[in-house]
Amino acid sequence: MNKQSELLFDINHFNFDVEHNYIEVAGEAMIFHCHHYINYLQRSILDAEYIESHLFLIGSAADAVYNQLSSLCNGLDVESSKRLAEQMYKAFGYGLIDLSSMNENGIELQSDKSFFSKTWLMKFGASQKPVDYYTTGYLAAAYAVIYHKPLNEIQATQTECMACGALANSHSIKSGKGNFTTYPPKEKTVFKNIPKLKLGWEHEDTISNTFLGAHASFVGNDEGLIPAFGVYLVRNQSDYVNRLQFEFIKAMGEIAGEYGEKLGSELLLEAGHACGFFTYSGLMTSKEWEGAVKPYLKTKEDWIRGLISVINTMGWGYHTIVELSPDKAIFRNYNDFEDLSFVRMYGKSNHPVHWANSGGFTGLMQLIYNTDLVTGNPIESEEGFFQMRRSHMAYETNMSKGISCGDDYLEVEVYR
Amino acid sequence: MKNIKPLFDWAKANGESKIVDRILLKLLPELLKYNQKMTADMVENAEELLVEESLYALVKQTAENIVGDHYE
Numbered sequence: 289m290n291k292q293s294e295l296l297f298d299i300n301h302f303n304f305d306v307e308h309n310y311i312e313v314a315g316e317a318m319i320f321h322c323h324h325y326i327n328y329l330q331r332s333i334l335d336a337e338y339i340e341s342h343l344f345l346i347g348s349a350a351d352a353v354y355n356q357l358s359s360l361c362n363g364l365d366v367e368s369s370k371r372l373a374e375q376m377y378k379a380f381g382y383g384l385i386d387l388s389s390m391n392e393n394g395i396e397l398q399s400d401k402s403f404f405s406k407t408w409l410m411k412f413g414a415s416q417k418p419v420d421y422y423t424t425g426y427l428a429a430a431y432a433v434i435y436h437k438p439l440n441e442i443q444a445t446q447t448e449c450m451a452c453g454a455l456a457n458s459h460s461i462k463s464g465k466g467n468f469t470t471y472p473p474k475e476k477t478v479f480k481n482i483p484k485l486k487l488g489w490e491h492e493d494t495i496s497n498t499f500l501g502a503h504a505s506f507v508g509n510d511e512g513l514i515p516a517f518g519v520y521l522v523r524n525q526s527d528y529v530n531r532l533q534f535e536f537i538k539a540m541g542e543i544a545g546e547y548g549e550k551l552g553s554e555l556l557l558e559a560g561h562a563c564g565f566f567t568y569s570g571l572m573t574s575k576e577w578e579g580a581v582k583p584y585l586k587t588k589e590d591w592i593r594g595l596i597s598v599i600n601t602m603g604w605g606y607h608t609i610v611e612l613s614p615d616k617a618i619f620r621n622y623n624d625f626e627d628l629s630f631v632r633m634y635g636k637s638n639h640p641v642h643w644a645n646s647g648g649f650t651g652l653m654q655l656i657y658n659t660d661l662v663t664g665n666p667i668e669s670e671e672g673f674f675q676m677r678r679s680h681m682a683y684e685t686n687m688s689k690g691i692s693c694g695d696d697y698l699e700v701e702v703y704r
Numbered sequence: 705m706k707n708i709k710p711l712f713d714w715a716k717a718n719g720e721s722k723i724v725d726r727i728l729l730k731l732l733p734e735l736l737k738y739n740q741k742m743t744a745d746m747v748e749n750a751e752e753l754l755v756e757e758s759l760y761a762l763v764k765q766t767a768e769n770i771v772g773d774h775y776e
Contacts, residue, residue, distance in 0.1 A: 335730050544732055547741045551732065554725040554744065561721075670720075677721040 296372040297360070299379055299504050299523075304603065308479050308623045311503065311603040314359040316352055317477060317526035317632075318380075319603055319625045320506065322519040323407035325563035325644065326529070330404075330419065331412060332555040333536045338543065342421065344535040346444055347469035349425025350432075352525035357433040366434055373430040379507045381514035381522040382423060392435055394442075394462035397427060401511045402457050405450040407520050411670070418449030420457050422528070425468065427461045440466040474527065474632045479623050482696050487593055487608050491584040495597035498580045503602055517570030518668065530629035533643060553643060557685055560647020561654070565673060568595055568652055569659075569666050588614075588656050595652065604645070605698070614657045616703040619649045624698040627691035636694065640687035646700040650685045653702045658683075705754040708763055712747045714775050715767040724748075727766050734762055 302313050311318050333341045360376070361369040370387040377385050384401035404420040428444035431437060441463055448458035486492070506514050506521055514521040533556055540548035571577060572595060581594040589612050596607045604625050610618035626642040640646075658680040659667050667676055681704050689699035715723045724744040728735065735741065738759045747753060755763075768775055 332726075332729070335726060336732065337730075338733050540729075540732075544736055544741075547743075548732060550743060551725060551729045555722060555729060558722045558725070674720050678717065 294368075294371065295375065296364075296368060297375040297379055299507055304501065304503065304601075306500070309600050309603060309606045310477075310479075310623060310625075310628075312477070313376075314356045316356045317603075317625060317628065318523050319526045319529070320503070320521050321524050321529060321644075322521055322563050322567040323403070323411060324519060324566045325559050326404075326522065326524075327408050327411045328559040328562050329529070329532060329556065330408075330421070332552070332559065333532060334417070334419075335555075336536070336540065336552075339536070339539045341536070341539070342467075343469040344531065345421035346425040346428065346467075347471065348528045348531040348535065349422045349525075350429045350439060350442075350444070350468060351425075351471045351531070352528040353426045353429035354432055354439050356525065357429055361433050369434045370430075373426075373434070377423075377426060378512040379523070381506070381508045381512065381520070382426070383508075383512040385423065385427070387430060387434075390431060390434065390461075394431055394460070395427065397459045397461070398448075398456045399423070399459075400450065400456040401513070402450060403513060403520060403522055405457055406513070408451040414453060415449065415451040417452065418446040418457070419451045420446055420449060420459075423457065424459050424461075425528075427459050428468070431461050437463055440470040443467050471531075471633070477628055477632060479628070480691055480696050482622070484606055484622050485608050485610065485620060487596060489590075489593040489597070492593065492597045495581055495584065495594060496601055499576075499598050499601040501601075502576075517567060517574050519567050519570055521567075526625045526629050527633060530626050530641075530644075531633060533626070534630060534634060534641065537641075549639075556643035557647040557650070560644040561651040562647075562673070563644065564648035564651025565655055566651075568648075569655055569661060569668070571595065571598065572655075572661060573666050585662075588662055591656055591662055592617075592652060610699070616701065617649070617653055618699060618701050620700075621645055621698040622696075624691070627698055630692040634692075637690065637692035639693070640690035640698075641692050642687060642690055642698045642700070645698055646685050646687045646702075649700055650683050650702050653683050654680075706757050706760040707752050708755045708760055709747065709750055709753045711760070711764055711767060711775060712753075715771055718773060719767070719771040723767070723770060726770060727763060730766055731762055734759065 304311050382403045402420050408419045424444045424446045428442045432439045443462050443464040445460045448454040537552045540552035606622040608620050624645050630641045683702050683704045686701040689695040724747050
């Protein structure tokens, strides 16, 4: 095996924590999101043109990746570090990068395989401005780690973007006056170890055990992408993606207090809603579902229990049901990824911060009770999604409890 | 002053879900200048929402850009 093809990053080397439904890679909690969620989140942030959001869009990625690569590249030489950074980027589903031309001065990188640029185009059409902030941050972090540069003395910019019509993305990384936010060290993950209310469904363990470990099969293909269940997945550093939410709401609050936070929160919930709707729909119409879950389903409520049994193996915490009917549900999540992330980075919150989880639960209710998915007629298009939202009474979402607020778990009420 | 409620209703009927929130977020600094703190719930529940014509024009332009169509 030559140096170029040597496998330096392998997701199978990182264990899934079954007790907490959680996975870390080199100190960073990792979670999957779909392209619907990530792009909706990023577009909502970019819609607020009066916020200097590039500071945290790049900075959040750079911070998380810097922490991770600092650990993973420890003891490796420059060339091996570059290969590892390329392989991790690909494995997580962000696309392909070639760091061979990176040197002491930085890198001018071109790539025509980018999760962000490709899926922005798919979801929204052409963009006026470059959209692959994550890769800019990733490259800044890789440069800082490999060449021992301070992260706050790096200029990182995306100059061309396929989402704007370019043939390839271009990123410029060099030493100089820093142009993105860097953050103080964060705390380690602290789990809430309390007795869990189990799902209480006889098939839960059978289904969860079937899917346990399946997360490791979601790694980037030859294009560095993870197509699955009708969407593109990415394995995010949880603190990268959650910091985007937290910094966005903070900025909205600085501009307009609770009113600004309210406007931002509604769109964060919608991002989670779209994720729940499209990704869960794809999962519940997949071959894997057909073979391993569907035989156990008798009622619509079973579809929700089956879905929860599957997603509890993906590293988002332990989801369960307190109450469930077509008109009202109360969902709970022990050690949910958003609250753990907030506590690591910011400490306590005076309001719930689990918009993605809660929006996801709302999307799930919408999917089961407001569509014909369970009878074999899923809605797969954006326009179909919009039409369904217009023609059915929407579910309301009340984020009632959160670990970052001092509670023992996340709880959300979804009702109509 | 002009009633902005029918414009929002048109946007909701022809645009993406949460379009009202999106319009309001995009125009937040302008809304604050006009001392307006309207929300999607307020728009939904109001029979009439009167705003200054200059703000109405801004909302109309933003709504049309998002929907990709003209509001007559």
